[in-house]
Amino acid sequence: MKKFVFRQEPLYEFRKLLEELSQIELASALKRLDEEEAKLSVLKGIYRKSSGEADELKEKGAPVSDIRMYHDYLSAVKRHIAEQEGLLRKFREVFEKKRDELLEASRNKKVLEIMKEKSYGEYIVQAEKTEQKITDDMVSSRFKRSGSDEV
Numbered sequence: 001m002k003k004f005v006f007r008q009e010p011l012y013e014f015r016k017l018l019e020e021l022s023q024i025e026l027a028s029a030l031k032r033l034d035e036e037e038a039k040l041s042v043l044k045g046i047y048r049k050s051s052g053e054a055d056e057l058k059e060k061g062a063p064v065s066d067i068r069m070y071h072d073y074l075s076a077v078k079r080h081i082a083e084q085e086g087l088l089r090k091f092r093e094v095f096e097k098k099r100d101e102l103l104e105a106s107r108n109k110k111v112l113e114i115m116k117e118k119s120y121g122e123y124i125v126q127a128e129k130t131e132q133k134i135t136d137d138m139v140s141s142r143f144k145r146s147g148s149d150e151v
Helices: 009-060 064-150
Strands: none
């Protein structure tokens, strides 16, 4: 009997490749998202530390110019935090989009996997039928030969 050939194999391989590419893109998006979250964490840490230092200066009775300088610095850090939070939202959206693309690619590949398995199952059934027919023909021809020898 002929070797099993899945007619949709090229399409299956293409969809498998798309799924792999989607996995790579998702991993990249996740890495970038983690990096941006780390940047935000660092900025918030800087703000907390600087805010504490500014409070200490106020308690010690530091000159107004020093306190003003810290206030301006804290305002700038707050702006950077807000900008970073905006960037983080955008990177989360990109991550979600890449995740949805991966899910879609996986579904598309899975459909073809199911079709391939079903096709292979049909091939096996057909191969068994063919093998049984050959066996039956052999038994039948032996029986006919042995029956004609006895007559």
